[in-house]
Amino acid sequence: MLDKLFFIFACIIIPVLWGVIVNWIFNQWQDRSNNNSDDDYIFPDYQI
Numbered sequence: 001m002l003d004k005l006f007f008i009f010a011c012i013i014i015p016v017l018w019g020v021i022v023n024w025i026f027n028q029w030q031d032r033s034n035n036n037s038d039d040d041y042i043f044p045d046y047q048i
Helices: 002-032
Strands: none
Touching: none
């Protein structure tokens, strides 16, 4: 039973952490670029 709960927990947490890390990396990358415009910030939609 504990194995099933750990598997379900891992199937939820790992993709969420991956999304947070990728979002943070892309935000850091965007902040470093000198091509910042005065347009409204549009949150990118990263989908698998």
